[in-house]
Amino acid sequence: MTTRPVHGRRFAVGGLVTVLDLGKPGHVRIPYYVRGATGEVVQYCGTYLNPEDLAIGHTSGPAIDLYRVAFDQRALWPDESHPPRDRLIIEIYDHWLAPAAPQPAEPKTESPA
Amino acid sequence: MSASHDHDHDHRHDDHEALVVEDDAGNLEGQIVIDALQSVLIARGLLTAPEVTREIQKLESPGIHLGARIVAKAWTDPDYKARLLENGKSAIEEIGIPVGEAQIVVVENTPTVHNLITCTLCSCYPRSILGQPPSWYISKAYRARTVREPRKVLAEFGTALAEDVDLIVHDSNADMRYLVLPEPPQDTGDRTPADLEPLVTRDRLIGVTR
Numbered sequence: 001m002t003t004r005p006v007h008g009r010r011f012a013v014g015g016l017v018t019v020l021d022l023g024k025p026g027h028v029r030i031p032y033y034v035r036g037a038t039g040e041v042v043q044y045c046g047t048y049l050n051p052e053d054l055a056i057g058h059t060s061g062p063a064i065d066l067y068r069v070a071f072d073q074r075a076l077w078p079d080e081s082h083p084p085r086d087r088l089i090i091e092i093y094d095h096w097l098a099p100a101a102p103q104p105a106e107p108k109t110e111s112p113a
Numbered sequence: 114m115s116a117s118h119d120h121d122h123d124h125r126h127d128d129h130e131a132l133v134v135e136d137d138a139g140n141l142e143g144q145i146v147i148d149a150l151q152s153v154l155i156a157r158g159l160l161t162a163p164e165v166t167r168e169i170q171k172l173e174s175p176g177i178h179l180g181a182r183i184v185a186k187a188w189t190d191p192d193y194k195a196r197l198l199e200n201g202k203s204a205i206e207e208i209g210i211p212v213g214e215a216q217i218v219v220v221e222n223t224p225t226v227h228n229l230i231t232c233t234l235c236s237c238y239p240r241s242i243l244g245q246p247p248s249w250y251i252s253k254a255y256r257a258r259t260v261r262e263p264r265k266v267l268a269e270f271g272t273a274l275a276e277d278v279d280l281i282v283h284d285s286n287a288d289m290r291y292l293v294l295p296e297p298p299q300d301t302g303d304r305t306p307a308d309l310e311p312l313v314t315r316d317r318l319i320g321v322t323r
């Protein structure tokens with residue numbers, strides 16, 4: 001699994017990332033259930049204004065990278081029973097992500113459209 | 114559902130979100146606030162009643178029929194399907210449907226993959242295509258359970274998903290909006306898009322049914 005940033009992007013499709021818990025109040029778009037979880041970047045979505053700024057009327061802030069990140073459901077919800085290949089995909093803004101070390105035994109071949 | 118509101122106000126009202134809040138006379142709390150606000154804005158000359166009506170029409174004119182057109186086109190035109198999966202927004206606009214969202218991500222159901230759409234944080238939904246979401250889509254139960262126990266939710270919609278069909282749940286938490294491309298019927302080859310459109314339901318476009 002390679003992580004090759006493209007055009008200054010921090011993360012490439014296929015790269016492993018961990019969602020940070022920035023502890024920010026207000027209109028953040030990162031739900032608690034993915035904070036701290038490690039997943040795989042499956043799509044780069046482009047740049048968007050930060051909803052945390054937009055919510056308080058700052059409409060001229062810098063646009064930031066947005067990624068779709070896939071998580072194994074079993075890792076997100078260890079108390080529930082999920083078949084091993086069930087996944088959840090969610091959008092995460094760049095500043096909520098940190099690179100994660102490659103993990104063994106992660107056979108991922110398909111990447112959703 | 115009629116939630117009585119004659120309790121003493123010792124809690125904050127944003128602690129809960131009722132979908133429909135009526136008082137004993139049947140008034141919708143939200144409607145009263147909106148009527149008052151609208152009267153003030155019209156009185157001040159900031160908007161007119163026809164403008165409000167026009168905006169409501171704009172909100173209500175999209176609907177499942179647009180989703181059905183997109184899917185039936187994709188079922189009968191492989192090149193269109195490829196473009197739709199590559200860039201949902203441009204492919205949808207290509208057939209004359211205006212898209213208000215930043216991007217539409219079209220996710221394809223196959224014999225081995227099923228996709229389910231939710232928005233855990235609020236009610237994000239491809240509104241410019243499908244119109245307003247059903248009330249259950251906005252409910253806290255749907256939003257919480259579709260990520261935690263999605264197969265149980267599907268079962269309650271009558272969708273028994275085999276264990277060997279992979280389930281992908283899409284949480285539309287940010288700027289993307291999602292549309293499911295359901296599996297076509299077996300005999301698509303001899304059928305026209307108009308013939309196929311009735312097979313496309315709202316629930317299939319969200320992925321609660323297959």
